[in-house]
């Protein structure tokens with residue numbers, strides 16, 4: 428049941444969230460590697476970097492594990508940080524983004540693909556959620572998993588392997604939010620909730636979270652018309668997904684999949700991404716706080 432009742436926990440956390448942290452993570456991911464393609468050393472090294480970053484942030488908390496998910500057919504690993512629930516750990520909340528980047532003209536070791544918006548912005552947004560929860564020593568009743576998927580650009584392959592693995596294990600994933608591109612305000616509304624390959628009840632819940640916690644933001648809806656990001660991998664296995672997106676379909680960031688997908692060509696202040704990070708924190712706490 429999508430009850431909104433954690434205001435005393437969520438509101439103080441929202442004010443602690445900082446765009447500067449998001450900008451730093453986007454910068455690290457988009458500037459320190461030529462590209463993060465699923466088959467290059469940059470793709471492999473970015474995965475190792477993020478794993479170490481999330482592990483360091485956990486600061487020895489025994490209810491937190493950080494792992495890399497080894498995929499069968501390529502080198503780049505997905506990264507998963509898990510905060511184990513206190514008394515309802517079998518019910519799992521997932522927040523995701525994708526780690527890989529691509530250049531539409533073909534991506535080799537030396538091809539530039541910074542992927543600042545697509546999708547360093549999403550990984551940076553969930554990293555700021557993770558940081559804020561840890562800074563408050565938040566202990567969810569349900570398990571919360573943060574996922575940076577490999578190989579999204581080549582057919583949602585990392586999330587497909589993970590979603591299929593969770594489904595095969597009978598994992599009780601109660602909800603998934605996908606953050607793919609959060610830092611380019613290409614249209615009138617702040618957040619666009621996509622209605623295809625997602626769950627309408629959870630979309631309504633997320634819309635209500637925005638109305639409750641971020642009342643100055645405006646919400647639109649749109650459709651991709653195809654399986655446009657990793658939420659579709661979870662949707663295909665029957666899990667409830669929501670994909671909040673930075674823009675309408677028509678206003679989408681034309682620099683993606685080129686060497687020009689940079690922080691400078693998106694929101695260099697990170698203010699647009701911060702909206703998604705705050706929405707995601709409210710989602711993580713409201714859904715993560717439910718008991719068995």
Ligand SMILES: N[C@H](Cc1ccc(I)cc1)C(=O)NO
Pocket residue numbers: 545546579580607608650651655656672675676677679683
């Ligand atoms: N195609 C998606 C990005 C994408 C998603 C939705 C819309 I509307 C426009 C563009 C992609 O490249 N994901 O990595």
Ligand SMILES: [Zn+2]
Pocket residue numbers: 545580683684
């Ligand atoms: Zn892309």
Ligand SMILES: [Zn+2]
Pocket residue numbers: 525545546579607608656
């Ligand atoms: Zn993407």
